[in-house]
Amino acid sequence: MNEAQRLVKSKQRVADHGEVFTPAWMVDDMLDLVKPESERIDSRVLEPTCGSGNFLVPVLARKLVTVQLRHGKSEFEKRHYALFALMCLYGIELLTDNAEECRDNLDEVFNAFLGVSHDDQWAQAARAVLAVNIVQGDALTMTTVTGQPITFPEWGYLGKGKFQRRDFRYDELTKRASYEGSLFGELDDKDLFVPAQTYLTMTVAQIAGAAT
Ligand SMILES: C[S@@+](CC[C@H](N)C(=O)[O-])C[C@H]1O[C@@H](n2cnc3c(N)ncnc32)[C@H](O)[C@@H]1O
Numbered sequence: 001m002n003e004a005q006r007l008v009k010s011k012q013r014v015a016d017h018g019e020v021f022t023p024a025w026m027v028d029d030m031l032d033l034v035k036p037e038s039e040r041i042d043s044r045v046l047e048p049t050c051g052s053g054n055f056l057v058p059v060l061a062r063k064l065v066t067v068q069l070r071h072g073k074s075e076f077e078k079r080h081y082a083l084f085a086l087m088c089l090y091g092i093e094l095l096t097d098n099a100e101e102c103r104d105n106l107d108e109v110f111n112a113f114l115g116v117s118h119d120d121q122w123a124q125a126a127r128a129v130l131a132v133n134i135v136q137g138d139a140l141t142m143t144t145v146t147g148q149p150i151t152f153p154e155w156g157y158l159g160k161g162k163f164q165r166r167d168f169r170y171d172e173l174t175k176r177a178s179y180e181g182s183l184f185g186e187l188d189d190k191d192l193f194v195p196a197q198t199y200l201t202m203t204v205a206q207i208a209g210a211a212t
Contacts (some may be wrong), residue, residue: 017094022054031058038062041070041085046152048139050091052101056134060089060106064113079114079122080157083204086110086126087155087163091134092170099136106130124208129155142171151196161203166195 006021013019022030031038038045039062047055063085071077086106093099110126117123132153137144144150150170157163172193 013095019051019095019098021051024054024058027055027058031055031062039066041066041081042088042157044088044090044154046090046092048092050093050102050134051098053091053105056089056091056102057105057109060086060109063088064109067113076161080161080204082110082113083122083125083129083207084155084157084163087129087133087153087157089133090152092137092139092150093134094136094138096136099134103127103130103134106134121205121208125204128207128210142174154195158201162201163203163207164201165199167197168193169196 007023008014008020037043038059041063043063045056045059047053050056064082067078067081067085071081089106091099091102093102107123107126107130111118111120111123114120114122135144135150135152137150142150151167152170152173153165153167155163155165176192
């Protein structure tokens with residue numbers, strides 16, 4: 001397959017959805033413009049029209065290099081921080097096949113990094129995270145395919161194998177900028193944003209359990 005074929009699936013999809021994927025060299029050049037953020041384990045990255053993950057996959061790869069450098073000596077920490085790196089990536093994609101490809105492509109990089117197969121607990125946990133972080137929906141209306149408001153989980157790694165999760169509505173998160181310069185601009189994020197749902201802390205086994 002030549003480069004043009006890899007970047008376009010069909011003329012019809014280009015016409016219907018503006019589906020032209022970004023070449024790897026351009027993605028790398030763009031990520032280099034925000035190099036420290038693209039490599040930081042806990043930087044949160046959202047691709048609102050993520051396609052099959054041409055941006056999210058290289059960001060995950062960069063984050064995993066940092067995980068290896070910082071936590072490579074401890075298998076326990078390496079695995080938990082690798083999952084946390086994945087937890088900080090978000091995508092919205094209109095088309096079912098692209099959304100699924102995006103999850104699969106991220107999955108593949110994560111599993112290869114940890115050297116685990118698809119039925120491993122870590123792979124299952126990654127799958128559960130990707131099911132909620134990569135949303136099939138419309139980035140313009142901020143709704144899912146069923147018309148519900150898009151929500152994203154804010155994951156945190158608390159250490160000692162414990163993760164936390166709070167879900168926020170995407171449309172409410174995007175209002176932050178409109179508060180700047182107003183009376184509300186003085187408020188902390190915690191006063192402005194109320195989670196739609198808060199979960200008890202969980203282990204990787206509990207996250208993996210949600211995927212089965
Ligand atoms: C130009 S492609 C870019 C894909 C990817 N970001 C990349 O750079 O390779 C645009 C993608 O956005 C999707 N898309 C189009 N309209 C959308 C919308 N309203 N909400 C979410 N995704 C949309 C298309 O299906 C397509 O996969």
